[in-house]
Amino acid sequence: METVSPIVNFTSLQKSYGDGPVVLDEINLAVMPGDFISLIGPSGCGKSTVLKLVSGLSPWTKGGLTVAGMKPRQARDRQAFIFQDATLLPWLTAQHNVELPLRLRRVPAGERVAKARQMLALVGLADVREYYPRQLSGGMKMRVSIARALTLAPELLLLDEPFGALDEMTRNRLNEELLALREQSPFTAMFVTHSVAEAVFLSNRIVVMAAHPGRFHAEVQVEFPYPRRPELRARAEFQAKVNEVSGLLHEVEMPARS
Amino acid sequence: MKKFPAIFVWLLPLASGVLFVALWDGIRAVSGLQSWILPTPWEIVEAAWRERGHLAVAAAHTAVGALGGFLLAAAFGFLTSLLLGVSRVLRAGFYPWLLVLQMTPVIVLTPIIMLWAGPGLPGIITITWLISYFPIVANMTQGMLSTDMNHVALFRMCNASRSQEMLLLRLPSAMPYFLAGLRIAATLAPIGAIFGEYMVGNSAGDSGGLGFLVYSYNSQIKIPALFATAIASCLLGFIFVAAVAGLNWAVLHKWHDSYERDDH
Numbered sequence: 236m237e238t239v240s241p242i243v244n245f246t247s248l249q250k251s252y253g254d255g256p257v258v259l260d261e262i263n264l265a266v267m268p269g270d271f272i273s274l275i276g277p278s279g280c281g282k283s284t285v286l287k288l289v290s291g292l293s294p295w296t297k298g299g300l301t302v303a304g305m306k307p308r309q310a311r312d313r314q315a316f317i318f319q320d321a322t323l324l325p326w327l328t329a330q331h332n333v334e335l336p337l338r339l340r341r342v343p344a345g346e347r348v349a350k351a352r353q354m355l356a357l358v359g360l361a362d363v364r365e366y367y368p369r370q371l372s373g374g375m376k377m378r379v380s381i382a383r384a385l386t387l388a389p390e391l392l393l394l395d396e397p398f399g400a401l402d403e404m405t406r407n408r409l410n411e412e413l414l415a416l417r418e419q420s421p422f423t424a425m426f427v428t429h430s431v432a433e434a435v436f437l438s439n440r441i442v443v444m445a446a447h448p449g450r451f452h453a454e455v456q457v458e459f460p461y462p463r464r465p466e467l468r469a470r471a472e473f474q475a476k477v478n479e480v481s482g483l484l485h486e487v488e489m490p491a492r493s
Numbered sequence: 494m495k496k497f498p499a500i501f502v503w504l505l506p507l508a509s510g511v512l513f514v515a516l517w518d519g520i521r522a523v524s525g526l527q528s529w530i531l532p533t534p535w536e537i538v539e540a541a542w543r544e545r546g547h548l549a550v551a552a553a554h555t556a557v558g559a560l561g562g563f564l565l566a567a568a569f570g571f572l573t574s575l576l577l578g579v580s581r582v583l584r585a586g587f588y589p590w591l592l593v594l595q596m597t598p599v600i601v602l603t604p605i606i607m608l609w610a611g612p613g614l615p616g617i618i619t620i621t622w623l624i625s626y627f628p629i630v631a632n633m634t635q636g637m638l639s640t641d642m643n644h645v646a647l648f649r650m651c652n653a654s655r656s657q658e659m660l661l662l663r664l665p666s667a668m669p670y671f672l673a674g675l676r677i678a679a680t681l682a683p684i685g686a687i688f689g690e691y692m693v694g695n696s697a698g699d700s701g702g703l704g705f706l707v708y709s710y711n712s713q714i715k716i717p718a719l720f721a722t723a724i725a726s727c728l729l730g731f732i733f734v735a736a737v738a739g740l741n742w743a744v745l746h747k748w749h750d751s752y753e754r755d756d757h
Contacts, residue, residue, distance in 0.1 A: 292646055316650050322643045326665045326748045338661070339651040367748040 240304065241265035242313075242391055242423050243289055248298035250284065257448040258284060262298070264442065264451065268390070271417075271424045273434035273441045275480065277488050281449025282427045286393045289425065290316050302391065314391040315384035319399060321376035323368040323383075329355060330364040333383045340387070354382040357416065374405040381413065385420060394426045398433065410436055411465055418462055431484065435476045436468060443480065445487035453483050532717040541721035547706060548725045555702035556729060558614060558686035562621020563733070566678055569622070570629030571671065577630075578637025578663060588634065595627040599685070603692045617689035617702070624685035629674035636670025637663055669749055672741045679737040683730045703729070 243266035250259040259281045266272055274282040287293035288300055291308035302310035315336070323332045333351035342350075355364055358378040368376055377397060384392060398406040410433060417424070428434050434441050438457050445452040457476055459467060467473050514534045521533050528536060541548065573591075577584045599606075599620060610619040640663050648658050690704025701709070703726050710718040746752040 290646075290650055292649060311650055311652055314650075316647070318643050318647070320643070322641070322647055324644065324662070324665070325750075326668075335661075336651045339648065339653045339657055369748060369750060369753060 239267060242268050242270075242303055243425070244299070244301045246299040248288070248295050248300055250281075250288070250293075250295040259288075259295070260448040260450045262451060266391075266423060266425060268423055269421065270440055271426065271438045273426045273428055273438040274444060275428055275431065275434050275441060275484065276444030276449075276452070277446050277484075279449070280444040280446035280487075282444055283395050284449065286316070286395050286425060286427060289391075290314060290393055310391075312387075313389060314393060315387060315389040317380055317384050317392065317394045317397045319396045321368070321373075321380040323376055323379055325368050328365050328367055329360060329371065329379045332368070332379055333386055336383060336387050350386055351382075354386050355379070357385075357419070358382045358412065373401050374409060377401065377409060378412070381409075381416070385416065385422075388420055389422055392422045392424045394424060396427050396429065399429060406430075406433065407436075407465070407468075413437065414461065414463055431477050431480045432468070435473060435480060436463065441480055443483040443487065452487050455480055455483065529714055529716045532720060536717040537720040537724070540715070540717035541724060544718050544721055548703075548721060551701060551703045551706045551722075552725050552729050555683060555686045555690065555704065555726075556732075558617040558689065558702060559621055559682040559729070559733065561614070561618040562623075562685055563625050563678060563682035565618065565622040566625035566629055566682070567675060570626050570633060570674065570678075573630050574633035574637055574667070574671070575659075575664075577634045578667070579659065584634070591627070591630060595631070599623050600688070603689070607693060612693040616693055617686055620689035620692075621682050621685035624688075625678035625682045628677035628681065629671070632674030632677070633667055633671040636667030639670065640666045668744060669751070672737070672744060675737050676734065676741065679733040680730060683726060683733055687726055 243264070245262045245264040248259060248262040249257060251257045262285070264272075274285060276282055284293060288295055289302055289307055291302075291306070291311060300307060303313050323329075324335065327335070330348075330351055333354050334347045337347040337350060352361070352364065355361055358381055360375060360378055360382070363371060363375065368379070371379065380397070398409050401409065414437065424437075426434070426437060435457055439461075441455040441457060443452045443455065444450065455476070459473070517534055521531050524531070532540070577588055602623070603620060606619050606623075607616045610616040644662055644666070645658070648662055653661070686702060687704040687707070690702040691708055692704075703722055706722050707719065710716075710722060742752070
């Protein structure tokens with residue numbers, strides 16, 4: 236049988252800043268195509284750093300990391316990054332913001348415009364194409380950011396607490412939309428969050444991290460089938476899973492408080 | 494909070510202006526000072542009207558010098574900041590010296606500038622240029638270094654070239670800073686030109702600007718006319734600042750937070 240190779244593969248990775256403290260230690264993780272992996276853990280556990288390593292924005296010290304079998308930097312065409320704030324360029328309209336990655340890759344104007352229109356329509360923002368970011372609400376900005384990330388149809392989407400600043404209703408809705416987008420153009424996701432419920436709703440795998448040094452504490456499988464409906468949140472199994480992850484999170488947060 | 498009536502925004506400055514003129518007139522009447530020490534507001538208006546031809550011609554001359562120096566400062570300031578923003582080596586090597594130059598009062602350099610650039614317009618433009626240049630460089634260089642790090646990361650992730658990063662990211666994000674520099678330069682440019690004209694006031698004839706009029710009225714002890722010249726200079730400065738404010742609005746009003754309306 237043909238073996239599927241991981242899209243992201245960490246092998247005993249360690250990262251420290253110069254001679255300073257170890258930021259990440261013994262990171263082993265094989266992200267398989269189609270996975271939606273959430274990284275959750277106390278602040279300072281290096282979960283955002285994990286994403287930076289994958290995107291090739293940050294070097295590591297020991298061990299190995301490959302993305303699609305390549306060095307992270309060489310695999311940039313395969314991935315897109317969604318930041319904590321929407322990171323839209325304020326001087327560009329929503330339309331031009333979504334066109335940006337295509338423009339940077341010198342995609343011809345006609346194709347670029349059409350693709351960006353299509354992406355904005357997909358996230359429900361066809362009407363505000365010509366708006367500037369400051370005219371958009373927080374949720375709308377994040378949708379533009381998602382549309383921008385998906386214009387290049389990346390295999391791998393890295394999301395660094397993208398919905399952390401939004402109210403709970405908007406966050407839940409965007410969670411549902413993100414999964415719906417995944418049905419249309421499948422991508423593998425690595426998702427950093429502080430919210431256990433969000434992680435359980437979105438992921439098939441949740442990695443709980445501990446701090447000082449940043450390391451993997453436990454991994455939880457979430458077996459609810461996709462596509463997932465909002466009603467899932469009300470089910471007892473969902474709550475049980477949230478409790479399980481919260482318990483693990485509690486284990487790693489306790490020592491830090493003492 | 495109680496609403497501040499919009500009409501007050503116009504009415505209050507007008508009222509304080511009238512009050513100021515009335516006080517001026519009152520002090521003059523009570524003190525019995527002579528006209529060549531403290532002219533009445535009316536005498537100043539009269540002098541402005543009498544000298545209107547001279548003032549207009551002089552203001553036009555000053556405007557040419559100020560605009561020339563301002564445009565040179567804007568162009569060179571833009572280029573300097575661009576280079577300083579791109580290259581860490583250039584920045585480390587030259588920026589401290591720019592600050593040192595900025596600390597040097599241009600007034601001290603005036604005779605040297607006149608010697609090198611020649612009296613008249615070339616010297617006046619050079620002085621204006623020097624005075625307006627530094628605020629532009631200081632502001633815009635700051636702007637070139639204030640690019641949002643997440644935006645830079647976004648560009649890197651898209652494998653953007655250095656020129657793309659410069660044109661599509663660093664320059665646009667430095668624009669508000671550049672324009673802030675231009676605003677300061679716009680207040681300085683007419684001052685620089687008038688100062689330059691004052692220093693080379695003997696270039697007489699019809700070619701003198703407002704600075705030359707200051708020199709000339711002063712030597713003739715035409716004090717009301719001096720006040721009238723001050724008003725003309727103020728108007729010229731106002732036009733410069735208004736023009737840059739207009740440019741600022743044209744470039745930024747659509748997207749920049751400083752033009753955020755209250756209604757949303």
